[in-house]
Amino acid sequence: MSQSVEHVLIVGAGLAGLRTAEELRRAGYTGQITLLGDENRAPYDRPPLSKQYMRAETDDTALRPAEFYSEQRIRLRLGVAATGVDTAARRVHLSDGTDAHYDALVIATGLRPRRIPGLPEVSGVHVLRSHADAAALREHLGSARKAVIVGAGFIGCELAASFLSRDLDVTLVEPQPTPLFAALGEQVGALVTRLHEAEGVAVRCGAGVESLVAEGDSVSGVRLADGTVLDADLVVIGIGSVPVTSWLEGSGIPLATPSEGGGVLTDATGRTSIPGVWAVGDVAAWPHASGRHKRVEHWTNAGEQAQTLAAALLGTETTAEVQVPYVWSDQYDMKIQVLGIPALADEIRIVEDKGRKFLAHYLRAGELVAVVGASMVGKVMKARAELAANLRPQAAVG
Known part of the structure; x- marks a missing residue:
């Protein structure tokens, strides 16, 4: 590691950002680490949001206790977003009007949910990514009776199971032939369909959404492309996410195109072609076993990448074993x-x-x-x- 790396600025206070800070300390880095996040909440675990948190089995999703950050000398800057970066001056522009200097910048800004264009803005329609999203959705469950989940990926399927445990009628809508079709294919997707139907979920596959139906300013149903209207007083849009990279536009930091899945292009250690700039986690497009760069949106991947990146940033790169996603x-x-x-x-x-x-x-x-x-x-x-x-x-x- 160059002795000039006195300050590592990690933009994104999610799992990947926190794991990177932890791995730097574990590897012996003694310089300043700042973990910057746009939410007013210390790093938390996202997987429970669709499961244990949604079922009101827990309220605690924090990844580390509050004292951990002072003990590890990790500075948290919360409630402020990165709006741009000057890679020549090594400064990140922030939403509060200030700049943050870095010697090494780690981009860990994660994802934001996709929206269906053209749908009206009415109450009762939710997405799930942040803790605030989950809190709003869980509160709505107390008064809801019929839920329609648009998108039968992992999050949609998990929410269907959680909603059933809260005594809602649940319909799962998916334009592909089966739930989890994109991730697992039609054969296994058919087995997942069977699991949900056996529990009482109505699964509507091969069905696109045309519009929402509203009474006043509240959602009352979902109209499918074939004209069918599904009654609903709660709708969740779960059609995937896109990497948070708009703040990098014009910076010269290389990005994959939307058709390639987007994200920050790096080498096999998370290093970009811009000196001092790295990327990790859901936002990062690392070399993949397919022979192309690819973002991997897996919980375990964030920790594995963080370990590799921290070693490379500190100049202690090793030949790691093949990580199996x-x-x-x-x-x-x-x-x-x-x-x-x-x-x-x-x-x-x-x-x-x-x-x-x-x-x-x-x-x-x-x-x-x-x-x-x-x-x-x-x-x-x-x-x-x-x-x-x-x-x-x-x-x-x-």
């Missing part, structure tokens, strides 16, 4: 696990199907590249070594 989703009493990269597969085999339990292998040219299981924890994790051997990194292109 891992994501899980708790739905009802089931844990759906995804180990590996399903998108690489050219064949999917359902190895076991026991109703509420299933196991699927994803193959590329006959080699295992991913395993997906519901309530099959041991059998999924047993495949890690084989997957690591088959997912050797390739040089990123494009």
Whole structure:
């Protein structure tokens, strides 16, 4: 590490930003660390927001106790957003009119939810990304009776399960052929459909949303493209997210195009082509096993990238073992696990199907590249070594 790196400024006080600060301290960095976030809340865990928090089983989603930050000498600057960056002067412009100097800048600004263009602004329509989003949605559950969730990705499916536990009638709307189609494919998506329908969720796939129906200024339904109107006094739009990079426009920091998934382009350690600028977590497009740069929106990925980035920033880069992507989703009493990269597969085999339990292998040219299981924890994790051997990194292109 260059001795000139006296101040590391991490923009984004989420999981990836916090993990980067922790890894820097763990690796022996003694300089100043500032963790800057646009929410008035210390770093918190997002996965419980759609599950335990939504079911009112917990209110505590903090990743670390308050005293942790003073003990680790991590300065929190909350409630202020980055609005621009001057990479020549190494200064980040902030929403309060001030600038923050850095010797090393780590971009960890994460994602913001997509919206459906053209929908009217009426009450009762929610997205879920931030703690404030979750709090507003949970409060609405107390008076709601019929919920429509638009988008059957992981968040949509988890919310469907949580809403059922709060005695709501739930309809899950997905324009693709099945829930989790984009992530897991149609065969496994059909098994997920079966799980939700067995619990009482109405699953409407292959259905696009045309508009919202309102009574006064409150939502009363969702009109589908085929003209069907689904009654609803609560609607959640869960159609994915986009990386928060607009504040980087004009900075010269390289960005992937929207068609490539967006995000900040980096090398395999999180380093961008601009001196002193790094990126980590959901906003970062690192080299991927597919041979291209890709953002990976997984909880475990944030920690693995942070460890790699911190070592590289401190000049202690090592040849790390192949990290096998891992994501899980708790739905009802089931844990759906995804180990590996399903998108690489050219064949999917359902190895076991026991109703509420299933196991699927994803193959590329006959080699295992991913395993997906519901309530099959041991059998999924047993495949890690084989997957690591088959997912050797390739040089990123494009």
